[in-house]
Amino acid sequence: MVRFATIGTNIITHEFLSAAAKHPEFRLQAVYSRSVEKAQAFNQAYGAPLLFDSLEELAACPQVDAIYIGSTNYVHAPQALTMLSGGKHVLVEKPAGSNLREVRAMVDTAKSHGLIFMEAIRNVYQPGYEIIRNNLHKIGAVRRMVAIYCKYSSRYDAYKNGTLLNAFRTELSNSALMDIGVYCIHPMVKLLGMPDSVTATSTLLHTGFEGAGTVILNYRDKQGVALYSKIVNSALPSEIQGEKGSIIMPHITRLAGSYIQYNDGTQEPLPIPQEEDGMYHQVRAFLDAIAGRLDTAKSDQASLDEAAVMEEARQQTGIHFPADDAR
Template sequence: MMKFGIIGTNWITDSFIRAGRKVDGFELAAVYSRTERTASEFAAKHGVRHTFTDLERMAASGEIDAVYIASPNSLHAEHAIACLRKGVHVLCEKPLASNAAEVARMLEASEQSGSALMEAMKSTLLPNFAAIRASLPKIGKIRRYFASYCQYSSRYDAFRKGTVLNAFNPAFSNGALMDLGVYCLYPAIVLFGKPRSVKAGGMLLSSGADGEGSMLLEYDGMEGVIQYSKISDSSLPSEIQGEDGTIVIDRISQPQRVEIRYRDGRIEDASVGQDDETMKYEIEEFIRLVKRGRRESETNSHANSLAAMEAVDAARRQIGLRYPADDR
């Protein structure tokens, strides 16, 4: 069994635990929170034996083999490095950090300690993403990758009334690009590699966080077009366009239906079955690589995570989006 500690006590950790309990080898052993009350309440809800309010103590306790980090984006690097230095394996929510400099420090800590580090980008580890990748040769030479994730945030209602919640607070390295845009960007990196160049546009809110934006990724012979928003909705699917056909993806963040539409009019359903608890696949991948003595996933690799964050940094520079973490 792999004994997990939890850092962060929000809804995403509830989802993680539900999924983890479907995975062989997963054991929930400890929870960390800044306050004893929060830690105890979360532990009682999920039947966790050990609680900690000191992260260093949890990492050195011997009660855990690995941590799942779901703290605010601005704290990912700090929390991950503290655990890695104690020999604890780290599965860290997306985005892996606030910027590429932080990612580089995390990768260095992983290398020095020999402990595994993986970005919990679930979409690229789903069976239907594997189906997308396997379908690429069927559509001929790839010419365009288009990904859209525009979902109006309920927290924007509070923002419009004058209350800035964490989702739109740059102090936590939050906003549309970090929350939704990375879901569009990361698959492009996994499928096609690091782009030659990035061009970006976006809209900053009065808080300094971004509400929406777009990116143009330049590759040899093809381009990637990305749009994302937390202040408007879109029902557009995503596509990978080739010279002989197009792969249509219902939701780039969590593909459920994958369809190949050929130029001759044929339509092929390329979807495969996958569990409704989609986070189970990232947990399985993480446990598998640790058991094999590896520090990184082949899909959500260190190089892919760094390339994605370098593209995010390039986009942020172009739209004038800065975080306090950039000055650390």
């Protein structure tokens, strides 16, 4: 049994708890919020025995083994480092940190304390990801990967009407790249590795917030292209293009229905199950890592590579976070 605490009281934390409850090794032990009243309100649906409004007290609590962090981007790293220093395993929502320095600090701190750190990037823990990886040889030499995730934000109408909600505040380490593009960048670097160079462009809104963008990952023999947005939708699929054919993915975060389109016009469906709960397998991987059944070296490297690519892209497009100035 792994005794969890949650940090964050928004919808993503509810999704995490819904997925985690399906694992017999999971137990919700504590809820943290900046106010006990808010923690109590959130906990009404779950009945965790402990409530906290102090991160330091939570980190020191011997009745908690692991932490799920689903808070705002800019506090991911400070909260994770506090928990790791207190001896807690940490699963932190994407993006793990505001920049490469923060992600490296989390990875290094976890290693030095013999703990598990993992970024919650659910699409690479779905069964479909490994099925696609295991079928790459069928399309020959890979020459391009195109990952597309464009989702009109439910908060964009408020932004256009003059209400600046957190999702559109750059000072909180938010941007289309950090919030949406990460789902494209992470699987790309995990499949293709760290690129030789990065080329990035962004569409900035009137407040300077990045609404959409394109990041190109340049390799000697191939290319990765990430197209992402918080201000438009897209019905286009993602794909991995090889010399013998392409793997077509209906959506970069939902891989069921993916297939191989061969150069001769034939198609081969990939046996990817429908996913009712995208976070279920992420929680499974985290529990396996805590139990010593899963090595996190590759996931650590993918998080570091993702952070490096996104930081370079932000530098090219002039997107700066206050967290970048911290030392």
